[in-house]
Amino acid sequence: MYKHFSKEQLAHQYSPSSCVKDIKIYINTYIQKSKLAKEKALKDKLVHTDLAYSSSIDTTLDLYLPYNFKRPGHQKQKLQVYIHGGYWQELSKEESSFAATNFQKHHCYFAVIDYSLAPHASLTEIVEQNRLAIVWLYQHAQEYGYDKNEIYLCGSSAGAHLAIMMLYTNWSEYISCDQLNNLVTPIKGICAVSGIYDLTPIAQTYINEPLQLTEDEILTNSPLLLPMKGAEQMPCNIIISYGQNETTEFKRQSQELKEKLSLLGYQVCFHEIAERNHFDVILDLANENTWLFTQVLKQMDLHCAFNKE
Numbered sequence: 458m459y460k461h462f463s464k465e466q467l468a469h470q471y472s473p474s475s476c477v478k479d480i481k482i483y484i485n486t487y488i489q490k491s492k493l494a495k496e497k498a499l500k501d502k503l504v505h506t507d508l509a510y511s512s513s514i515d516t517t518l519d520l521y522l523p524y525n526f527k528r529p530g531h532q533k534q535k536l537q538v539y540i541h542g543g544y545w546q547e548l549s550k551e552e553s554s555f556a557a558t559n560f561q562k563h564h565c566y567f568a569v570i571d572y573s574l575a576p577h578a579s580l581t582e583i584v585e586q587n588r589l590a591i592v593w594l595y596q597h598a599q600e601y602g603y604d605k606n607e608i609y610l611c612g613s614s615a616g617a618h619l620a621i622m623m624l625y626t627n628w629s630e631y632i633s634c635d636q637l638n639n640l641v642t643p644i645k646g647i648c649a650v651s652g653i654y655d656l657t658p659i660a661q662t663y664i665n666e667p668l669q670l671t672e673d674e675i676l677t678n679s680p681l682l683l684p685m686k687g688a689e690q691m692p693c694n695i696i697i698s699y700g701q702n703e704t705t706e707f708k709r710q711s712q713e714l715k716e717k718l719s720l721l722g723y724q725v726c727f728h729e730i731a732e733r734n735h736f737d738v739i740l741d742l743a744n745e746n747t748w749l750f751t752q753v754l755k756q757m758d759l760h761c762a763f764n765k766e
Contacts, residue, residue, distance in 0.1 A: 459658040468662050470706035473614070473651070473735035477702075483736035487548075490555035490743060495519070497558060504557075505601070510593035514573060516586050518594075519550055520601060521557040521567040535607035535757050536566040538594065539742075542614030542651075545583055546575040546667045556742035559750065563759060566603040568594060572619075576667040580656075580678050587619045592631045595643040606638065609646040609757055613739040617652025621680045621714070624691055641691055646756040648696040650749070651707055651735050654714045655681040658706065681713055688722035694756050696726045698749060700733030707735065726752055 459467055474480040498504035503522040510516055523534050537560050541553040550569040560567040572578070572586040591608070598605030612620035628642055637643065656675045659665055676682055685691070697715050699708055708729070715727045730738050730748060741747035 459661050462658075464661070467658055470704045471653075471658060471662050471664060473703065473707070476704060477734050477736060480736060483740075484552070486737075486740060487552040487555055490740070491552050494521075494554045494557040498522075498561070503561065511586065511589045513586060514577075515571050516573065516589070517550070518568050518570045518590055519554060521554065521561055522602075523564045523566060524561050525564050533602060533604040533607075534564055534566055535609065535759065536568060536594065536598075536603045537753070537757070538568045538570065538591070538608065538610045540570055540587060540610065540612035540616035540619045542612070542616045543574070544664055545580055545615045555740060559743050559745055563745070563754065565757070565759070566601070576669070580668055580670060580674055584619060584622050584678055588623065588626055588631065591623060591643060595632060596636065605643065606640070607645060607757070608643050609648070609753070610644055611648040611650070611742065611753060612652065613650045614652060614735065617649035618654060618680070620647050621649050621652060621654060622678065623647070624693060625680065625683055625685060642693060644693055646694040646696070648698075648749075648753050648756065649711075649714070650739050651699040651703060652711065652714070653707070654710050655679045657682075681710070681717060685721065688724070693723065695723050696752050696756060698728045698730055698738070700735055700738035701729055701731045702734040726756070728752075
């Protein structure tokens with residue numbers, strides 16, 4: 458087994474619900490807050506829904522527009538992209554727009570990505586789909602009005618893993634050098650919350666049943682196992698965080714990622730968020746007064762005061 462854990466202990470460590478009384482409370486909160494955000498955006502005509510970013514099934518995204526979108530002469534705004542969790546096998550963009558209204562109020566575009574879920578797609582395919590979503594967003598910036606050089610990612614749990622995997626991408630294979638404006642990455646910042654960055658233990662738990670991870674997939678999709686470029690070669694600002702009420706393994710994985718990235722020269726903002734668990738910590742993105750949302754605004758260089766509408 459993995460490290461010193463028994464099979465039962467390992468399953469407990471990688472079951473985030475082991476730290477909460479009822480996971481359904483948080484899932485229902487995702488659903489209700491996301492429904493309200495989408496209904497409001499549809500009423501205000503400030504969202505484009507079900508935009509297809511590839512020809513594969515379930516590969517669509519919703520793009521929310523900022524509240525100041527219709528102002529004449531406004532500058533192109535920045536884009537925050539949210540990648541949902543669910544252990545690569547659950548949830549969708551429909552439960553993932555809970556923070557949309559908050560970002561819209563702060564004059565940001567906000568995108569939520571749908572991707573195929575296991576067992577209908579392998580983890581390698583899921584990672585690739587998220588790359589294609591970023592490419593699509595980069596290439597359609599002019600059409601929708603945001604700044605293609607100001608794209609930021611945030612992911613929760615499995616979504617945090619997917620967001621960090623975007624650092625392990627040769628973007629010139631997807632976007633021409635001319636389109637990239639001689640940059641090596643279209644991503645300026647990543648916020649990874651409560652993520653899994655070494656898949657080795659996952660393969661030894663019930664979580665692997667729909668994933669069916671191979672040894673090669675574990676190696677090529679584990680940020681803690683892969684060699685990576687330093688910050689000078691792949692510049693990107695990083696936030697890594699997790700809730701106080703999470704298992705020691707989730708905390709360890711985040712801490713080890715922070716150490717790896719710091720050694721490679723990345724600027725990493727790292728924080729354990731008090732009184733939060735694996736599921737409610739990401740809901741802080743919907744609240745402008747929280748540490749997490751404030752740090753994301755700072756990462757986007759949007760920490761100044763706004764005339765909120």
